[in-house]
Amino acid sequence: MKREGRSRRVFFWLAAALFFAREADAKKLKIVTTLPDFASLAQEIGGEYVQAESLASGVQNPHFVEAKPSLIIKLMKADLYIENGLQLEIGWAPQLVAASRNKRIQLGAAGHLDASTAIVPIEVPTDPTRAMGDIHAGGNPHYLLDPTNAKPVAEAIAKKLEELSPENAATFKAKLVLFEKKLDERMKAWAEKLDPYRGAKFVSYHKDFSYFARRFGFIETGTIEPKAGIPPTASHAARLIERMKAEGASFIVTQPWYEKRTPESIAQATGAKVVAFALLVGAVPQAGDYFSMMDYNVKSIAQALANQEANGKKEKPPAAP
Numbered sequence: 490m491k492r493e494g495r496s497r498r499v500f501f502w503l504a505a506a507l508f509f510a511r512e513a514d515a516k517k518l519k520i521v522t523t524l525p526d527f528a529s530l531a532q533e534i535g536g537e538y539v540q541a542e543s544l545a546s547g548v549q550n551p552h553f554v555e556a557k558p559s560l561i562i563k564l565m566k567a568d569l570y571i572e573n574g575l576q577l578e579i580g581w582a583p584q585l586v587a588a589s590r591n592k593r594i595q596l597g598a599a600g601h602l603d604a605s606t607a608i609v610p611i612e613v614p615t616d617p618t619r620a621m622g623d624i625h626a627g628g629n630p631h632y633l634l635d636p637t638n639a640k641p642v643a644e645a646i647a648k649k650l651e652e653l654s655p656e657n658a659a660t661f662k663a664k665l666v667l668f669e670k671k672l673d674e675r676m677k678a679w680a681e682k683l684d685p686y687r688g689a690k691f692v693s694y695h696k697d698f699s700y701f702a703r704r705f706g707f708i709e710t711g712t713i714e715p716k717a718g719i720p721p722t723a724s725h726a727a728r729l730i731e732r733m734k735a736e737g738a739s740f741i742v743t744q745p746w747y748e749k750r751t752p753e754s755i756a757q758a759t760g761a762k763v764v765a766f767a768l769l770v771g772a773v774p775q776a777g778d779y780f781s782m783m784d785y786n787v788k789s790i791a792q793a794l795a796n797q798e799a800n801g802k803k804e805k806p807p808a809a810p
Contacts, residue, residue, distance in 0.1 A: 518654055521567040521594075523578045524551055525770040526633050527604060527646075529779040531571060534647050534664050538657045544585065547771025550746040552718075554581045556588075564589035567600065568653060571646065574605030575630035599652060605630065607645040608638045612699055624717050631768065635700035636676050636783055643668050675780060679787045680705065686794040690738040692729065692761070694752060697768055698742045701786065710738040713751055721751050733759045739797045740790070742766045760800075762793040 520541040522528045531541040542563065545554045551573070554560075564570065564585055572582055586594060586601075593600040610628025632638045647665040651658040687706035691698065694713040702709060710733055715725040732738075733755070740762045743752045756763045767776040767785050776782035 518568045518650065519566050520569045520571065521563050522571040523554075523582050524573055526779055526782070527571045527573070527642075529770045529782075530639065530643050530668075531569075531646050531650075533668050533779070534643055534661055535650055536660065536664055538654060538660065539650065544582070545769075547767070547769040547773075547776065548745055549769075550744070551577055551769065552580065554578070556581050556585055560585050561588045564594065565591050567591060567594050569600045569602065569649060570594035571602045571604055573630055574603040575610055575627040575632075576625045577630035602645065602649050604642045604645060605632065607641040608632050611703065612696070629696060629699050631697045632700050633779070634698070634768070634786075635704040636672060636679065637704065638700065639779065640669055640672060643672075671780070675783065679783060682787050682791050686791065686798075689740070689794055690733075690736050691740045691742060692733060692738055692755070693742040694744065694747045697744070698766065701766075705790075707790075710736050713741075713743075713747075713755070726751055726755060730755055730758045733761060740764050740793045744768050745772065760797075762797055764789050764793045766790075 517537075518535065518539045520528070520531045520535065520539050522531060522541065522543045524545055525543040525547050528541040528543040531539060535541065544560045544563065545551055567589075570586060570591075572578055586596075591600075592598060595601060605627070610630075610632060613628040614624055614626060633642065643665060647661045650661045654661075683705045688708060690708045690710045691702065692710050692713060693699075696712055696714075696717060698707075699709070701707075711729050713721045713726070713729065715721060738759065738761055741752050741756055742764050743749075744766065752763050755761065765773070766789065767773050767782050770776055770779055770782045772782070773785060775785045
């Protein structure tokens, strides 16, 4: 009998714990983001009061994500929707949001946040046409690769969380302060690691390295794509190889969703190092959140350039201004 009574008490406490856990989850703000980077930032700021998840994974090309019914279901339950903006997700995200019929997250609603409104974009075309390829009229959309842009984006997320959950505003403010302090510390470390290579020249498959390059002082020689979204041709690759040799470009940045043959053949012809850059959180196992993603990228670039320097294949970069 004693054993039976003890079992009943254990069952009761387990049931109670499960009930309160479900209640706590029900009270959390449900955040759905287009990209994992924003889910990482939102979770960092929201902490235990939010549940953030991304529609796209880190190994997917963010320009092209399949509009699955499971993604619509996620959006149906969302209290807050965060998008990258600058037309990055224009081919898939707006349709999913509309299909969710969730009034809380439609364009103009309180639960809709375009994170790009918090930053100043670069590479904004003055007179865009389709002849330029798949360009973004509002500017380059890969802005979180400049870590200084993560601060205003985090501030925009915190402000939106305070609006949607005012009772937890003090917590969101405190977590934002901690985030910004951590970002400042990491930014200093990242700059110190890459400063010796300031001025190094590179080629990227797509123009997704521009913000990182601008922040840390790298110079673009060209792109493997002749125009944004246009596959490379043999003649374009040949011209790019000659330019890289002439300018001393030392590394090539690419992503897992692009074909490997062209960058590898260019690397073989020029002696440049191919770097698999983590464009998004989750792109590689080492990039589990925003900070570890940036750690991985800084380390990868620094190692590639250190190897080039050791092999005598890199010109000495100019001193930092």
